[in-house]
Amino acid sequence: TVLKALYEIVKNPALLNKIISDDSIWKKRLNKKYTDLKYGFPVINLTTLAPNFNETIDLYSFLGGGSLPTDIALLQILSKKFKDCSYFEIGTWRGESVINVANHTSIAQTLNLSKREILGLKLSEKYADLHGIFSKSNKNILHLEGNSFDFDFAKLNQKFDLIFIDGDHSYAGVKNDTKKIFEHLIHGKSIIVWHDYAYNPEILRPEVILAILDGTPKELRKNLFHVSNTMCAIFYQEPIETYQFETPINPDKTFNVNIVAIKI
Numbered sequence: 001t002v003l004k005a006l007y008e009i010v011k012n013p014a015l016l017n018k019i020i021s022d023d024s025i026w027k028k029r030l031n032k033k034y035t036d037l038k039y040g041f042p043v044i045n046l047t048t049l050a051p052n053f054n055e056t057i058d059l060y061s062f063l064g065g066g067s068l069p070t071d072i073a074l075l076q077i078l079s080k081k082f083k084d085c086s087y088f089e090i091g092t093w094r095g096e097s098v099i100n101v102a103n104h105t106s107i108a109q110t111l112n113l114s115k116r117e118i119l120g121l122k123l124s125e126k127y128a129d130l131h132g133i134f135s136k137s138n139k140n141i142l143h144l145e146g147n148s149f150d151f152d153f154a155k156l157n158q159k160f161d162l163i164f165i166d167g168d169h170s171y172a173g174v175k176n177d178t179k180k181i182f183e184h185l186i187h188g189k190s191i192i193v194w195h196d197y198a199y200n201p202e203i204l205r206p207e208v209i210l211a212i213l214d215g216t217p218k219e220l221r222k223n224l225f226h227v228s229n230t231m232c233a234i235f236y237q238e239p240i241e242t243y244q245f246e247t248p249i250n251p252d253k254t255f256n257v258n259i260v261a262i263k264i
Helices: 002-013 014-021 022-034 069-079 096-104 115-120 125-129 173-182 205-215 218-223
Strands: 085-090 103-113 139-146 161-164 187-196 198-200 224-227 233-235
Touching: 002 173, 014 103, 022 103, 022 205, 069 085, 069 115, 069 187, 069 233, 085 096, 096 103, 096 139, 096 161, 161 173, 173 187, 173 205, 205 233
Parallel strands: 085 103, 085 161, 103 139, 161 187
Antiparallel strands: 187 233, 224 233
8 A cells, every 4th residue: 555655756746745745634733743732823803903993994805815804904904003003914916904003003014026037937817916905005005026935025124013924824925924924023012923823713823833833933923812702813922811722613793784886
């Protein structure tokens, strides 16, 4: 059986990537390296971060690849914790996150691959052109082009209050982005948010968790948390109440949702 499996891998090397990327493999790696971690960061209740939670999202498409409404609401909540908040994100996609947060910030910058780089990945021109479709018309948002693997973050010469990591969600991508953010862009009170730390608020992504831990300085890992009702992890330095993640989740809150469609 083993020989047959090896033969299939030799015939089709892509099978090896599938095996390596399997969540069960990443979970074993995570549990082996971080033995004190009970699969997932301690949880901060969304309403602990915002006891009077009442957020309005002005633009939301309900299309694939984006954030949950609660993910964007989380960014808005966190931006309001700073006077004249400075915001930086990796991964623009349609620009939904940055356009909603920009209303609450003095500086908003978003980094994404250039169109040339996107086309170089054999992705369609239509896909490339959709990047920043909601945000590029906003003159208060600076759209930066580059690959975070070789982008010179030091040249920004800026520390940011709130940073959103939502680019390449592979282990290598998340670790790279996390490491460079800690090296170049944070100050003593900065907050970092990672998107797609979970597939949904109840199912975590061990590959991303391992990458966040490996990219975060050891002495700061105690400040890593999962925010309830979101797909986000957070680096948060203020003392705050937490609890252990468990799934399935028994709801402790619901949300009122009012949806108005606006033609564009």
